Amino acid sequence: MKREHWGSRLGFIMAAAGSAIGLGNIWKFPYMAGENGGAAFIIIYLGIVFTIGLSLMLAEITIGRHTQSDAINAFKKFNRPAWSFIGILGIVTAFVIFSFYSVVAGWTIAYVVKSATGAFSGMDAAAIGDTFGGFVSSTVQPIVYHGIFAALTVLVVLGGVSGGIERASKILMPVLFLILIALVVRGVTLPGAEKGLEFFLSPDFSKITASTVMAALGQAFFSLSLGMGVILTYGSYLGKEANIGRSAWQIALLDTMVAILAGLAILPAVFAFNMDPAAGPGLTFVTLPAVFEAMPGGYFFSIIFFVLLTIAALTSSISLLEPIVSFFSTKGFTRTQATIGAGVLAFLIGIPSSLSLGAWSDIHIIKGQGFLDSASWLTDKILLPVGGLLICLFVGWVITPIAIREVSGEGEPSALVKAWIFILRFIAPIAIVMILLTGLEIVTL
Ligand code: PFF
16 A cells, blocks of 8 residues: 655644644643743753754654654564564553543643633632642543543544644644734733743753753653654655755754743743742643633633643644554554544543542552553653664664665765764763663662
8 A cells, every 4th residue: 555645844844843742832841941940941951952852853754754664664674673662662652641641631622611611700729729620630521521632633633644634733733823922922911921031031040950951851852752653653654855854953943932932921921910830730720720810801812722732732642643543554454443443542541540630549550649640750751761762772873874865865964964873872862861760760860
């Protein structure tokens, strides 16, 4: 069967940026930056994204484009079947990420509904916090929303690569940008917004410790969707003519821009209403609704903010499902069977994550954490770093000449390409091993 391809390079960029831009950018990045020294954290994060992150992204696209195969079969095509372990790990990781991602994304849909029906009207932050706590710890509702989100994901993936994923991304990504810009304009024009801008943009290097750097690395991996074969799979739908170096750079740039814009939309508003910028995950679901309650036009901005989050999450979750579908389509399943089967399974695996905040809160899996936190810990600290490390080593040491040719054609490799290989060989592996050692608390910083 002929492999499906993106309709255009722009379509690929939108789909891959859609994968990268997600809850990680809008939900997680602003509070991480808030907790870890504002602009100082951003500077470190930028440094990591455009060295290690970009190199790994290009490595994944290179493997995918060269082999035109899913994440497992790609390694067999290089006659390195043992390395196809990376692809298997990637598929496991996709299910694990989906299991908590879709649950949180379900909350964002619920919050679109709550915002639209004025569920928070007249409430202060404490009451909104109680409502949030009550909602996430209930049994049925969050699972229903998780199911709705999983079903939306399946619907898009059923449409295929160019007819489903690309088409949806080309509509949703521009909408996402427009909403985000509207929110930034609203945030920075609020009286008192300067304090938030100052907090976000003036660097406090005293907050930077080795563990902040590790956190920035982990966040860069998650945010760029690296280390699990998602970008590899998307790269496999690219034709030979596409300039993959430029594509990788553009995707990383878009992802980072959105993370920073999300900070600019959120933090000034939080400061303008004297709320706590370091409220952690609650920033999105508790602090912000309270901010919207107090803000002129808050009803409207609240709805579009949660629509924005839902869109961001959807274009990411389809990229989690696609590698699974791509692999099972080579195993005798039709695309429809593979998509529905994987979607249902992913939904079921997510249910314990949802219950872990309520009925199953007494069940502890890793380090005394429930399902949701354990799944997130496992991906951040183990699965993505291990996958990323193996991909770096594979491209940097095992298939180096092929990779160089794939990126620079027959000519002499440029200095940038040489730097890329150097990062893949030495810098990225060392950095990733550090994440693993600190994550597993073998080394404490
Ligand atoms: N990059 C997404 C985010 O920042 O929310 C999350 C993600 C999607 C991670 C797809 C990994 C992945 F394969």
